[in-house]
Amino acid sequence: MAEISQGVNSVDIAVNILTFVASQNGQARAIDIATGCNLSKSRLHKYLVSLCRTGMLCQNEKGLYLLGATLRQLVESRSFEHDPIRDLNNVLLAFRDTFNHSTGVVVATDTGLVLKHYHRSFRNVDIDFLPNTPVPLHASAAGQIWMSFSGVEAQDEAQADLINQVKMKGYAVRYNPTQGIPGAQSIACPLLDNKEKLIAIAVTMGFFSAEAIPHIASQLLHALAPLY
Missing domain, CATH: 3.30.450.40 (GAF domain)
Incomplete structure (x- = not known):
């Protein structure tokens, strides 16, 4: 049960990070994400690495984190119900x-x-x-x-x-x-x-x-x- 609870909590944190980046016009600095999501820099780094690896986020030449290609594909999918x-x-x-x-x-x-x-x-x-x-x-x-x-x-x-x-x-x-x-x-x-x-x-x-x-x-x- 502890593993399930930890997994759900990790998903919640990942969604909060994505939502925060979206609320910042689709791009944000790591320090702002950490503050906005109430995460330490070290803990946030683990999530950013995972989200970038899966294409949910990406990082530009200025070091800003942007919504990634995988996330955009999900949004643009015809099966996605836009609300x-x-x-x-x-x-x-x-x-x-x-x-x-x-x-x-x-x-x-x-x-x-x-x-x-x-x-x-x-x-x-x-x-x-x-x-x-x-x-x-x-x-x-x-x-x-x-x-x-x-x-x-x-x-x-x-x-x-x-x-x-x-x-x-x-x-x-x-x-x-x-x-x-x-x-x-x-x-x-x-x-x-x-x-x-x-x-x-x-x-x-x-x-x-x-x-x-x-x-x-x-x-x-x-x-x-x-x-x-």
Whole structure:
């Protein structure tokens, strides 16, 4: 049983390494992987050697680790069932693990926006949300994204200005606390298909200062880049 448990743990670590590299726009330094996956350099080295040997990762001339040919073949295989929401959820899980910010996947349903997945940060907070928790449309960053990328018409000039700003920046921000939404502030980014249709909304939430928000938004956009 101990050998089985150790084997499962090794697979978990390998997947975490691959997920972290994917979240860094498909390339990362060993030191960043070690920090992001909470591994010692010596232990990480063993996994990197194995993952490179099997083609799951490769290393370029600058020493960066990239997603390898074997992994790309698996992704591009016709038998592989592509699920963009699952992929987004995995990226947001890695984002939570890396930056210690709560994250979530918001999707649109017939009854409104819902928080489909939620990953609580490791900070000392007592906020938890069940799957499919409703998300307010007019008082959330996710709602701003939905209004900006779902094709709805602006109701007034102020809303039109907001939509234009969100599209220009690529993200939306809720600066003030709102009942029913986790965290005091939240940042949301769209996940679009190749026809620019909104698939889902990535959200990170927490107690962010106004100065930190642009940097965190940039980190989130960077993490989502491999999904496009």
